[in-house]
Amino acid sequence: xxxxxxxxxxxxxxxxxxxxxxxxxxxxxxxxxxxxxxxxxxxxxxxxxxxxxxxxxxxxxxxxxxxxxxxxxxxxxxxxxxxxxxxxxxxxxxxxxxxxxxxxxxxxxxxxxxxxxxxxxxxxxxxxxxxxxxxxxxxxxxxxxxxxx
Numbered sequence: 001x002x003x004x005x006x007x008x009x010x011x012x013x014x015x016x017x018x019x020x021x022x023x024x025x026x027x028x029x030x031x032x033x034x035x036x037x038x039x040x041x042x043x044x045x046x047x048x049x050x051x052x053x054x055x056x057x058x059x060x061x062x063x064x065x066x067x068x069x070x071x072x073x074x075x076x077x078x079x080x081x082x083x084x085x086x087x088x089x090x091x092x093x094x095x096x097x098x099x100x101x102x103x104x105x106x107x108x109x110x111x112x113x114x115x116x117x118x119x120x121x122x123x124x125x126x127x128x129x130x131x132x133x134x135x136x137x138x139x140x141x142x143x144x145x146x147x148x149x
Contacts, residue, residue, distance in 0.1 A: 037062035037063070037087055037088070038060055038061050038062060039061055039062055039063040039064065039065065039083055039086065039087060040052075040061055040063075040064045040065065040066075041065045041074065041079050041080060041083050041096070041104075042064075042065070042066055042067065042074075043067040043073050043074050043103065044066045044067060044068055045068055046068045048064060048066040048068065048069075049064055049066075052064065062086075062087070063083065063086040063087065065079055065082055065083045065086070067079065070082065074100075074103040074104065074107060075102055075103045075104075075106060075107040076107070077107045077110050077111050079107075080096070080107050080108055080110075080111050080113065081111055084111065084113070090112075091111045091112035091113050092112050092113070092114070094113045094114065095113065095114045095115070095116060096108030096113045096114070096115050096116070097115075097116045097118060097142075097145060098115070098116075098117065098118065098123075099117070099118045099119075099120055099121055099122075099123040099124070100122075100123040100126065101117065101123065101126040101127075101128060101129075101133045101135070102126065102133070104117075104123075105117055105133060105134075105135045106132055106133050109132050109133075109135075110132065114136050115135040115136050115137070116135060116136065116137045116138070116139060116145065116148070117135035117137070117138045117139070118139055118140070118141065118142060119138055119139070119140055120140065120141060
């Protein structure tokens, strides 16, 4: 989850924009307008919660689903089913926002989640293999999420 370019931490350059988006999504206005929870589904090593806390963003998330904790890796749909269960909603009431068609969009659609593809990084080069890989919406960065919800 740490984004590096050479030896520079890219996260710090993008942090302000991402924090503004997370702040808005978790604002009293948004929580009142939309009954929602934010969660993470990630292929990560041990210590994900600690890293999120050190970056100051753990407080935004109601649940964290790490492949390390469950010994299952995306695109296994079991991780997505666990997230849906922890959210307290039905799959059709949830939205997966991800940057990979293969690891995020396809498995989420397979279990009935709505999907939003952030076309950035490595994942932006991917092409849908079948109709199941086509997201419901596409955005270029996390800030655009505020305009389509």
